[in-house]
Structures are given as C-alpha cells and as structure tokens.
Amino acid sequence: MRRQSSLARSYSSVAPVPAPASPPHNGGVNGKHLPPPMEVSAEAGNAGAAEWLDDDGRPRRKGTFWTASAHIITAVIGSGVLSLAWAIAQLGWVAGPTAMLLFAFVTYYTATLLAECYRTGDPDTGKRNYTYMDAVRSNLGGKKVVFCGVIQYANLVGVAIGYTIASSISMKAIRRAGCFHTHGHGDPCKSSSTPYMILFGVVQILFSQIPDFDEIWWLSIVAAVMSFTYSSIGLSLGIAQTVSNGGFKGTLTSIGFGAGVTSTQKIWHTLQAFGDIAFAYSFSNILIEIQDTIKAPPPSESKVMQKATRLSVATTTIFYMLCGCMGYAAFGDNAPDNLLTGFGFYEPFWLLDVANVAIVVHLVGAYQVFCQPIFAFVERRAAAAWPDSAFISRELRVGPFALSLFRLTWRSAFVCVTTVVAMLLPFFGDVAGLLGAVSFWPLTVYFPVEMYIKQRRVPRGSPRWISLQTLSFTCLLVSIAAAAGSIADVVDALKVYQPFSG
Secondary structure, three states, X not given: OOOOOOOHHHOOOOEEOOOOOOOOOOOOEOOEOOOOOOOOOOOOOOOOOHHHEOOOOOEOOOEOHHHHHHHHHHHHOOHHHHHHHHHHHHHHHHHHHHHHHHHHHHHHHHHHHHHOOOEEOOOOOOEXXXXXXXXXXXXXXXXXXXXXXXXXXXXXXXXXXXXXXXXXXXXXXXXXXXXXXXXXOOOOOOOOOHHHHHHXXXXXXXXXXXXXXXXXXXXXXXHHHHHHHHHHHHXXXXXXXXXXXXXXXXXXXXXXOEOOEOHXXXXXXXXXXXXXXXXXXXXXXXXHHHHOXXXXXXXXXXXXXXXXXXXXXXXXXXXHHHHHHHHHHHHHHHOOOOOOOOOOOOOOHHHHHHHHHHHHHHHHHHHHHHHHHHHHHHHHHHHHHOOOOHHHHOOEEEOOEEEOHHHHHHHHHHHHHHHHHHHHOOOHHHHHHHHHHHHHHHHHHHHHHHHHHHHXXXXXXXXXXHHHHHHHHHHHHHHHHHHHHHHHHHHHHHHXXXXXXX
C-alpha cells in the first residue's frame, strides 16, 4: 500500500513533485515507462539515479528491524488490550490466559509463514509482492484474490471505525474523570461521545495527507511509546487495586449464571471473549505492507520481518497477560469491557487522564497504519484509470505531507464516513470482538497456510499438510463461534440504543 512518491521529503518548502524517471527494471518497452501493476503498495519512483532505486526500480526502502517492530507494536498493542480483562473474566483463570497464549502462538507462527510470501521464488532476489493481495495473487490466484481483497479491506474499514469509537470513549473518560473528582462518584457525569468522534475525525483528515508508510515511521514510534504508556498505567492500577483488595478476585472457571447473567448471555459472552482476544492480536492484514518498507537484503526481508514479529508478539503477549490478568484480579467478574474507561478506577484521576491521552495519541497513529493500505489502493486505481488527470496526479510536498486535490477529497470523505458510522455504533467491546472474529481465520490463518503450502510444495496428505489444514480448520471454527457471540451482543445493544445519543 503506497502512494505517488517518497523521495521529495528533502524539499524544505512547497514544491511540485518531479515527474517519475523510468526505472531500470520495470519492464519498459521501446523506451516507454509502463505503469506498475495494480497493487496497494506500489510506489512510483521519482529518482533519476540508480543508487536511489531498489531492485524493482522503486525508491529505495529504508525500513529496519526497529521500524518494522514499531509498526507491528503500533498495530498490535492497540485498544484491544483494554478489553482483555473483560475477556479473561468470561473465561476464568484457566481458560483465559491459556486462550491468550494460544492466540499468540498461532499469530506468530502464521505470521512467519506469511513473511516468506513477500518475494516469489528466491528470498533475496525474487519478485516482490507489495501487498497482501499481491502475495495471494502470486501464490493462489483466481477467486481467492477477490475474497482476500474483500475481507482485508472490510476489516481495515472496520478497524478505522473501531478506533474512532475507542478514541472518543477515552476522550469522554477524561472529562468524566474530572467530573467525578469534582462532584463525587455519585454524579452520573453524562456526556455525548459524538463531539469527540468529530474531533478525532478532524485530526485524521490532517494526518491522512501523509502519503505512505515510509513517511509515518515517526508516528508509529510515538504511537508505540503511547501504547506502552497506557498499558503500563493499566497494569499498575490493576496491581494497586489487587493489593487494596487483599488478594486476587475471579474464579477458575469464569462468570457463573445468575447475578444478571442468563445462560444464553453466558454463552455469547464466552464466544465474544475469543473475538476480543483475536482482535487484540490482529496485524496480519498489514504484515506484507509493513514488510515492503524494509530495506533490501542482506539479510532478506523475510528474516528481518520474522525477527520483528518475534520481538513484537513476545512483547505484546507479556503486556497482554499482565494487563488482562491484573485487571481480572482487581475486579473479578465485574471487570469492565474497557479497563481504563469503564471506571473500575476513579483515582488518581490525573493518572487516568494521562493514560487516556496516551490511548488517543496511540489511536491517531494506529488509524493511519491501518488506513494507509486503503488510501493507496484507491489512489493507484484512480491513477491507472485517469493517468493524465491533474486532479489526481498533481501534488505539492510540505514536509511529510503530499497535498493533492484528489487525495484531500477522497481521504477526507473516507474519514467522514467512518466517523459517521462510529457515531451510529458506539459499542467498543462488541465491535472489537466482531472485527477480530471475522478477520482472524481468513487473514491470520487461512491465506498464510495456503500460500505456504503452495510456495513450499507441501505434498497433499503429508503429515505437515495435515497439521496445517487441521490448524486452519480449528481456527475457522473459533472464528465462526466468536462472530456469533459478537453479533448476538451487537443485536442486543441495538435494541435499546438511540443513534447519535452516545
């Protein structure tokens, strides 16, 4: 998922972007430059010298193990961490942590399979697959490419909506924390989340003018730092509350029936908990796009990506286990579906404010990480359909921003649409569970497994083939069950919700 150009960043003032030079390896015919294939992360080179270009004739990639890790951590340690205490409460002390470890293992294992699909053929010199869809096209082809595209982009749109909801909840919580501190916990301190969603949307319109992943590496690093900040605060408050309680709360086998929980609700909540955990580990849908930022071998991009994935998944799993388990230990069966905004904690209110500010800053960056693939896909399509249109191709560079009428119009419209939908469905826990359930099997498991089998020519019926297919089928069942639970909860919430009243 890329954009028009990434090497004009040296301009210190507004300047028109120069026309792209013909790369040496792009398949030109009779001296004419052919447009690159239609993929989400394709970038048009604009450097005139070979030393500025990679082996595919595009601007030299500069990503490293650390920048890739920052992108992954930004994508993984997201708002999903805040619902893990609730998820563990639905599963209990035995099944909850076990489920988290299993999801972590599956996510890491299939990510290593997917990382090997960035190049087709030789891992150092083979043809690059710039996007997840390109990898599916090169290895599987046919209708599976369309299926992948629909699932991937629908999930990315859903994540944008979910992050808008989560950010507004955190901004709203900042106001409520001050209100509770001033007027006491008995005051309802009600307010609408709609103005905060609009504010978040305005900020995203600004940042969406940054054209690509390469240009937002600094935003990912800031977002990663923020994710560690609020996760650490949530962990610290959970520990303090547990000490204050005099011990751990919760049960080995999860919330029981009664006390306002029917047997049907118990089943749906248990299934939704799996979706929440899957959502917390979701990043495979942008793995190839992140890998496309890593500089050329040696070592190979797949080895760098696998190392970055190993560090990122291990780091996030430690944080997830600590935050989720300590949140459950602090509140037991009453764990809120959002640890820092459900007001299990009221004091110190200033520390809650710091945590929620960190959440908002993180979500600003995470929104961009997940939406850049959508932005670039549409812009590549438009550039191919109307190559001579100044409305689409003409742009001005101002630092990391690339300003063009088409980019401003279309990206602003996208942000507005996701903001309005978020206003209609402000159910963070339910939306997170549904997104995680719908995307987990196809994007995290099915396509990586199928592409690996095809690329490595794993014999059908062999022990390895059977093991991979068993893993895929098991995860399919988990995704179906989790989706059912989340949908049931969304339906129940919609029965009593009035649009734009949240």
